[in-house]
């Protein structure tokens with residue numbers, strides 16, 4: 001058998017320990033499929049003494065992960081530290097500059113610095129792979145780059161954050177409290193080191209921007225993702241959605257478009273959506289992720305599987321290593337960085353759809369009239385309007401409505417008209433309803 005592919009692991013947390021377990025458990029099968037063994041040479045993390053449930057004694061310890069790529073006995077560095085900058089980025093840069101391949105699960109780093117790293121990797125003719133960075137164990141990057149490679153993609157959307165999906169589906173099924181379920185997601189190793197990245201939609205936005213670059217041949221533009229998370233949702237929204245025939249899911253969606261002057265545009269949004277019970281994404285529960293990609297010849301492709309956790313994420317990392325062992329380099333974003341298109345953010349004014357709007361209002365006469373007048377003046381047509389009993393704080397009630405299909409700009413205008421209205425106890429919440 002050929003010489004082993006020698007790897008160094010930077011980061012030995014949930015994913016790092018999972019990669020060691022997987023490489024040790026499936027060593028023979030991996031060697032057969034890769035054409036050569038994959039062996040771990042060196043490891044590095046913050047704390048050498050921490051118990052990780054895996055035996056680290058066979059591997060050389062490096063205090064400084066940044067130099068691992070420069071070791072003569074390392075062919076590939078696997079970066080599993082996290083963080084868009086700091087040691088992860090320094091390690092990635094040094095590795096590629098040393099002419100070694102890099103595998104990473106770090107979506108924050110790829111969303112912010114992926115183009116720079118990919119350009120460096122292309123120049124050095126080394127692989128840069130990040131299957132684990134998007135939707136964990138689901139081979140969605142491979143799915144788009146390889147299986148779907150012949151298609152022009154018209155839309156890509158889905159559930160891209162396991163922590164949020166776990167929280168929403170647990171709250172929906174068991175009525176458990178947000179903070180309690182988040183703590184469980186952290187204990188299970190789903191959440192980011194700073195879970196704000198999960199619950200505020202930032203992690204999903206990182207992943208969406210990477211996916212959009214691959215699907216549409218666009219330069220990554222994380223800053224243009226219109227991002228909202230799940231922290232403003234209340235248990236009452238989930239119950240209300242349920243009574244209307246929907247679940248709430250954090251959805252990331254990207255669509256290419258054309259501006260009036262004919263130049264390309266990209267729409268990217270991460271927001272909680274109402275998903276109809278009969279939509280496939282409504283049945284995606286727990287830390288599962290799902291991505292729908294609409295190809296012009298393939299039609300709708302649905303990729304579904306575990307989006308977080310040690311085993312699934314390790315599976316994606318090691319799949320990348322197997323590709324490298326087989327000699328596959330490829331352009332990290334499917335096409336060379338120099339050929340990725342600049343696609344500025346699309347103007348969302350023309351988008352249409354249905355929406356759920358929730359108000360917390362003062363419990364006094366005339367409030368509903370004020371809200372409906374703003375809807376009328378802005379041209380929003382109301383399909384249903386529900387006022388809940390007096391379960392809110394003293395003197396406040398929850399009013400929610402579902403709109404008919406119409407321009408998103410009309411809903412924005414209605415909310416602008418209501419801005420500062422004394423009857424609104426808190427800012428309204430708008431959730432788009434996922435269409436077909």
Ligand SMILES: NC(=O)C1=CN([C@@H]2O[C@H](COP(=O)(O)OP(=O)(O)OC[C@H]3O[C@@H](n4cnc5c(N)ncnc54)[C@H](O)[C@@H]3O)[C@@H](O)[C@H]2O)C=CC1
Nearest residue numbers: 011012013014015045046080081082105106189308309313
């Ligand atoms: N946990 C999951 O389900 C998934 C995680 N990822 C990504 O994988 C990467 C690793 O995630 P986890 O294993 O969950 O994180 P973790 O927090 O469990 O592990 C991080 C590891 O990096 C080390 N580390 C952190 N900061 C360091 C520093 N400044 N210097 C030296 N070592 C440092 C820690 O000691 C630890 O060994 C992140 O980029 C994350 O976004 C991607 C997909 C799924």
Ligand SMILES: N[C@@H](CC=O)C(=O)O
Nearest residue numbers: 161162163190191192
């Ligand atoms: N924190 C992330 C981990 C995987 O990317 C998530 O919850 O999806």
Ligand code: NA
Nearest residue numbers: 131134136138
């Ligand atoms: Na993946």
